[in-house]
Amino acid sequence: MTRFRSIVSRVVALHIVAIGVTSILMPLALYWLLYEAANGLHRDALRAQALTIASFLHPTAGGGGVTLDIPPEAQPIYSGDYALYAYAILDSEGNVLFTSRPDDAPLSAKKDPLTDDSFTRRRSKGASLIGVNVPRAIGDRLYWIQVGQDLAHRDVIIDDIVASFLPRVAWITFPILLLLLLIDILIFRRALDPVRAASDTAASIGPTSTYVRLSEQSMPTEVVPLVHAVNQALDRLEAGFRAQREFTADMAHELRTPLAIMRARVDTMDDQPPRRSLETDIVNMTRTVNQVLDIAELEAFVVDGGSQADLQAVCADAVAFMAPLAVDSDKTIALTGVETPVWVHGHAEALFRAVRNLVENAIRHTPAGGTIEVDVAADGTVRVLDEGPGVPAADRETIFQRFWRRDRARPGSRGLGLAIVTRVAAAHGGAISVEDRPGGGAVFTLRLQPSRPA
Amino acid sequence: MRILVVEDNAELVALLAKGLARSGFSADAVGNAGDAEHSLAAMRYAAIVLDLGLPDQDGLSLLRSIRGRGDSTPVLVLTARDGVSDRVNGLRAGADDYLVKPFAMEELVARLQALLRRPGNLLGRQLTFGNVSLETEGRQVFIDGTVRVFSARETAILEILLRRGGHVVPKRLFEDQLFGLSGDVGSNAVEVYVHRLRKMLADGGATVKIHTVRGVGYLLAEEKAAA
Known part of the structure; x- marks a missing residue:
């Protein structure tokens, strides 16, 4: 049954086989039953006829014999062109005493009619004959009365009914069975509706909706264990996601509180040379902690299917956010390209962090006096252009991996920023790449999926 | 100018009070939401510096109850949480500004001054x-x-x-x-x-x-x- 994956198709396939077998066997069985019933009725009628003939038998006055005295009004039934019945009266030795037949032969060719109460049929001039043997004691002797009927006679209709029954029954049986098949398919489809509904529910479950469970109500009993097991698996997954979120939150608290104390302590120190260097150390440490926390959160981050963000606004925010840092290091920053909203499929805050990290990276690699340009295109693409040394072709893949950095000796150069960008791009079904900028520098291109405005 | 600092870390709260004092603020420090409610009932503050991670109650619930009774004292929220999904939560509950730990003392002072300078507030002139x-x-x-x-x-x-x-x-x-x-x-x-x-x-x-x-x-x- 591996060829039929759906329950409905299995049912249909088996049902068609069953219909084939039933539509042959059922008419045959019905035909046989009807035939038997018709024969029984026929014989009863013949027996009644035999008793009528028996009533015409009278013992001879001298004893030892019988005479058959058929009233004239009954004669046409037994002889002539319209004779319905043939009869023969035999003595206990099987000798024919009277008969309607011209050849004086018994109706039944059986040697010993005594043992057969109802003989059945025989061939006679191409026609079937059905008949009965009825014993009758007259005086002290036993006689056998045989009554038969030619089935080819035009007034005998019982066998015609039986004969015409088979094709009719076949033609009625087949549509009824097909109708039954259709009804069964409908029943099955309705029975599987809860399963279909559960599939739709399951399809909507994601990391942002781990609380959703499949309904066990109205589910067919056979499927309930599966649904139950799936729900239990979802419970475990939800617990996992919750643990991940709690871990990130705990780590944020555990790492940032001591840094906050350290920073506050340094800030309230008197202005001495070590204070400035400590501040720088704390700023660098803080950035790394923030990036590690971002990475930890983004590992489990999935963008909600329907959410969208204005990429132009996100880039404006990121540029505004980073501008003080750029200005502080004597660099110019500009936002160019489209000035109207650019709607993309995505989470605004996550995209903000990606663009912010790209800008931060660009500021770090652009020499003082240089310009960083963030260019937004209507197709959901952001390009961040710097005036740094560019990225050698050999490094263009590794640069997006964690903790990669070109110059490990250079202070303040961390590789986590681009890993965050990569993760955000992946979560959005987007892509990040880097090329040389014509005239020097690098161009980082973040491609996102455009969407319609909300 | 009197500032209420609600922060459960004793060390940090002492340093914050010291730093704020240098910039001309006097800070009352409390370590939980219950004490904060008492202080707010007893005295009118120019601004509140509120940590979200409090031992007895979530800082955001405290913020909601402050705003719920029509108190519009400027609130600067401090938090160690800066997840992708956390950022706007504090502001939506009625906070005026939002600072992620760790922060520079001068940044805290500048933000407080900016809050107090808003039209209608104390430093507005x-x-x-x-x-x-x-x-x-x-x-x-x-x-x-x-x-x-x-x-x-x-x-x-x-x-x-x-x-x-x-x-x-x-x-x-x-x-x-x-x-x-x-x-x-x-x-x-x-x-x-x-x-x-x-x-x-x-x-x-x-x-x-x-x-x-x-x-x-x-x-x-x-x-x-x-x-």
Whole structure:
């Protein structure tokens, strides 16, 4: 049954086989039953006829014999062109005493009619004959009365009914069975509706909706264990996601509180040379902690299917956010390209962090006096252009991996920023790449999926 | 000026109180939401510095109950949580500003001052950044203590920049505030005023400079000591 994956198709396939077998066997069985019933009725009628003939038998006055005295009004039934019945009266030795037949032969060719109460049929001039043997004691002797009927006679209709029954029954049986098949398919489809509904529910479950469970109500009993097991698996997954979120939150608290104390302590120190260097150390440490926390959160981050963000606004925010840092290091920053909203499929805050990290990276690699340009295109693409040394072709893949950095000796150069960008791009079904900028520098291109405005 | 600091870390709260005192604030420190409610019932504070991670109650619930009874005291929220999904939660519950730990003491002071300078708040009458200050009621501009004459439009632009000193102000904000909804603004009207203002600041010997962030807006930043 591996060829039929759906329950409905299995049912249909088996049902068609069953219909084939039933539509042959059922008419045959019905035909046989009807035939038997018709024969029984026929014989009863013949027996009644035999008793009528028996009533015409009278013992001879001298004893030892019988005479058959058929009233004239009954004669046409037994002889002539319209004779319905043939009869023969035999003595206990099987000798024919009277008969309607011209050849004086018994109706039944059986040697010993005594043992057969109802003989059945025989061939006679191409026609079937059905008949009965009825014993009758007259005086002290036993006689056998045989009554038969030619089935080819035009007034005998019982066998015609039986004969015409088979094709009719076949033609009625087949549509009824097909109708039954259709009804069964409908029943099955309705029975599987809860399963279909559960599939739709399951399809909507994601990391942002781990609380959703499949309904066990109205589910067919056979499927309930599966649904139950799936729900239990979802419970475990939800617990996992919750643990991940709690871990990130705990780590944020555990790492940032001591840094906050350290920073506050340094800030309230008197202005001495070590204070400035400590501040720088704390700023660098803080950035790394923030990036590690971002990475930890983004590992489990999935963008909600329907959410969208204005990429132009996100880039404006990121540029505004980073501008003080750029200005502080004597660099110019500009936002160019489209000035109207650019709607993309995505989470605004996550995209903000990606663009912010790209800008931060660009500021770090652009020499003082240089310009960083963030260019937004209507197709959901952001390009961040710097005036740094560019990225050698050999490094263009590794640069997006964690903790990669070109110059490990250079202070303040961390590789986590681009890993965050990569993760955000992946979560959005987007892509990040880097090329040389014509005239020097690098161009980082973040491609996102455009969407319609909300 | 009295500030209520709600923070459960004893060490941090002591350092914050010390740092705030240096900038002319006096800080009352409490370690949980219950004590904060008592202090707020007993006394009126200029502003509240509220940590979100409190032992007895979530800081956000405390913030909601403060706002719920119509108390509009400026609230600066501190948090160690800065997840992708966390950022706006504090502001939605009615916080006026949001600072992620760790933060520079001068940033905390600057944010507090910015909150207190908002129209209607205590510090609203004088705005200062670097050696430039503005009397918001008398509309007088001082550079290094000397009064300078600015036109009304230039003063208005300077006010917007001073209120958000060190941060980028979107160009749209200038257009909205200067010209309202009349819409009768030449596309470079703001640029012309900013250009003139920039020159006047430089001529007056200001230690602050207006930087253009093309495509976004303007940034009033302090010039580094060397410049």
